[in-house]
Amino acid sequence: MRLIHSADWQLGKPFGRMPVDARAALSEARLDAIDTLAAAARQHRAGHVLVAGDVFDSAEPGDRIYRQALARMKAAAGVRWWLLPGNHDPLRPDGLWSRLSAEAPENVAACLTPAPVMLGEDAVLLPAPLTHKFSLSDPTAWFDGAETPAGLPRIGLAHGAIRTFGGDEQTNLIAPDRARRAGLSYLALGDWHGLRKIDGHTYYSGTPEPDDFGREATGLALLVDVAGAGLEPQVEALPIGRHAWVEERWHLSGAEDVAPRIAALAPGIERKHLVARLHLSGLVPLAERVTLRRLLEDGLAHEIRWLDLDLADLMTRPTETDLSEIDAHGELRDAAERLRAMAEDGGTEGRLAGAALERLYVELMRAQRGSEA
Numbered sequence: 001m002r003l004i005h006s007a008d009w010q011l012g013k014p015f016g017r018m019p020v021d022a023r024a025a026l027s028e029a030r031l032d033a034i035d036t037l038a039a040a041a042r043q044h045r046a047g048h049v050l051v052a053g054d055v056f057d058s059a060e061p062g063d064r065i066y067r068q069a070l071a072r073m074k075a076a077a078g079v080r081w082w083l084l085p086g087n088h089d090p091l092r093p094d095g096l097w098s099r100l101s102a103e104a105p106e107n108v109a110a111c112l113t114p115a116p117v118m119l120g121e122d123a124v125l126l127p128a129p130l131t132h133k134f135s136l137s138d139p140t141a142w143f144d145g146a147e148t149p150a151g152l153p154r155i156g157l158a159h160g161a162i163r164t165f166g167g168d169e170q171t172n173l174i175a176p177d178r179a180r181r182a183g184l185s186y187l188a189l190g191d192w193h194g195l196r197k198i199d200g201h202t203y204y205s206g207t208p209e210p211d212d213f214g215r216e217a218t219g220l221a222l223l224v225d226v227a228g229a230g231l232e233p234q235v236e237a238l239p240i241g242r243h244a245w246v247e248e249r250w251h252l253s254g255a256e257d258v259a260p261r262i263a264a265l266a267p268g269i270e271r272k273h274l275v276a277r278l279h280l281s282g283l284v285p286l287a288e289r290v291t292l293r294r295l296l297e298d299g300l301a302h303e304i305r306w307l308d309l310d311l312a313d314l315m316t317r318p319t320e321t322d323l324s325e326i327d328a329h330g331e332l333r334d335a336a337e338r339l340r341a342m343a344e345d346g347g348t349e350g351r352l353a354g355a356a357l358e359r360l361y362v363e364l365m366r367a368q369r370g371s372e373a
């Protein structure tokens with residue numbers, strides 16, 4: 001049997017820190033990933049797409065997101081979708097999943113009961129729907145004793161952590177050897193947003209559309225050829241995502257360092273599909289700091305989907321020329337000198353003083369250009 005394993009669509013994710021246009025584009029890309037998954041299923045002749053939890057970002061995704069998701073899955077002729085409640089959209093009485101189960105098209109199945117269900121004629125699916133955002137029990141524990149027709153591959157579908165991924169949370173934990181204990185040919189997992197192989201029978205597919213920085217192997221789905229009992233499946237990663245999330249640290253000595261860095265950023269990725277986080281550090285003259293900010297905030301930021309710019313470690317070293325442009329002898333020059341001294345002392349107040357000095361310089365240069373015009 002051939003299937004596609006996906007997870008963590010989190011449709012309706014708000015992307016709250018971003019401007020409105022970027023939020024809208026990223027939200028739409030998550031819906032478009034359904035179409036891309038359907039095309040991949042048809043191309044590779046995979047009749048089933050298993051979605052291992054967090055189909056929606058919340059239990060109340062909104063009517064448009066809900067309707068769009070069902071309409072796009074319905075349009076995928078020849079593809080059957082198997083959806084599992086996760087911790088973001090857990091199964092609740094008379095909630096989202098009750099509505100979806102009642103309104104879903106024929107090719108969409110909501111896995112709401114922890115009981116075996118036939119996956120076509122060639123395999124049995126063991127789903128582990130989550131009924132709470134957090135649970136201290138292993139949602140897959142019942143797999144071990146589940147009775148299924150002899151000779152048919154057993155495929156698990158679950159959402160949770162094999163271990164705590166970078167935190168202390170001890171909820172929805174799944175036994176790392178669940179596939180072996182339960183005699184599973186394949187265990188499709190969701191929760192971790194990047195591709196991860198646990199063992200030869202157990203995988204996280206990650207989210208089909210990237211949604212954060214620092215993820216390895218994301219924006220994928222898994223094409224799985226399920227073998228017979230005891231045999232490892234063949235698993236192939238398929239590119240699904242549209243956007244790339246890139247995080248870099250740039251140490252700069254002046255504005256001349258910026259243009260080459262911008263040119264070398266994320267080669268092979270269309271600018272309109274790039275989300276970038278840049279951490280700048282170094283010690284630069286005041287005038288050059290203003291120039292490089294203009295290159296990034298008025299240039300690169302308007303070329304890509306979104307730019308998250310961190311200037312906390314980019315220190316300003318005002319030159320005598322910088323200060324003379326502020327004011328030769330007057331009160332503004334005195335204020336600039338005091339700000340420079342505070343900035344050189346470092347610390348929180350020093351950072352604030354450096355920012356204030358930069359703002360003073362920018363506003364005076366702007367006023368000067370206005371008077372010259």
